[in-house]
Amino acid sequence: MVRTRRLMPLALAVLLLAGCAVEPKEWASSVCAALTPWRKQIADLNAKAQQQMASAKTPAATQKNLVALLGGASDASEKARKAVEDAGEPDVDQGEVIAQKFVESLAAVRDAYGHAKADIQKLSTKDDQDFYDGVVAIITTLNQEYASSRLDTSAITSPELSKAFDEIPECR
Template sequence: MNKKLVAALSGGAALILALSGCGDDDSKVDDYAKKVCDQVQPQLKKITEANESITSTAADGKPEDIKKADSAAFQQISGAYAAMSDAVEKAGVPPVGDGERIQKDAVKELDATATAYADLKTSVDKLDTKDQAAFAEGLKGIAGDLDKVNKVGDDAIRKLQSGEIGKAMAKQSGCQRPTTSPSPTATKG
């Protein structure tokens, strides 16, 4: 019942984690990227942990457990997006053409994403866990809303990772995708 929600959440988080690019950049752009990425890394970890929390309760969790895990995860993700917005704001204007607009748009969209996740938390908190059918239907609605929220966050990240800034961020360890252990698979032979 929670698989759609997990899939939608994972899709948005994947783009957040995909700050990527390649190439050589001047030191001002590299310094800017380092400033942002050093602040982003702990937030990416929080998003990953929140995804894991949702995933771990999705398969066989009781409605109360799913509601609690989703609510806490959405709160954590909302805070992470807000912190990323603050990091972009505090880093200042990127030293690239149209840097002021890039920064302003990214901050605005990251803030909107943080607010949208807070709204998703409120929606989850209102779900009735005593009625299985209503609970499942409510989760479906939240999964649909989550798809919309992810698009806004994705746009913000795409703007930040474009051009010289994206290339510089790709070189920073703080903006690289956290590694996760692959799931072991059992084979019978």
């Protein structure tokens, strides 16, 4: 009982702080700290996939490489989404909306990669032409979903956040 009474103020403080907005520079720093490794991981996955695709001689090998690429990209996007969500919301006008737009954009990217991965896995590798035609269609859809997930930063009209993103080294 004594232990519970001692932990109650701490638990209450954590709950109260969880809903608090953070300073624009702190928020921007957290967001950029999440996005920088995400971008690098996506670039690394693409480079690795290009190397593997050059040596893939069969639809089955191509399928295996694409599934790994798309799964890795989906996982990396979810990790970045979670980190941005954990950053909270910036203490600016419309901070909650701005934070949610960042999270939604990364969720849409994650989902685009996930859909493509699932669709590639479903393709039959028995007929080369059918398989590669299917890959082209899936990648076209992925590119469309990815493009539609793009965050319109021009809609973010917070001078404090714009300044923070411009000043923070992680964001350059």
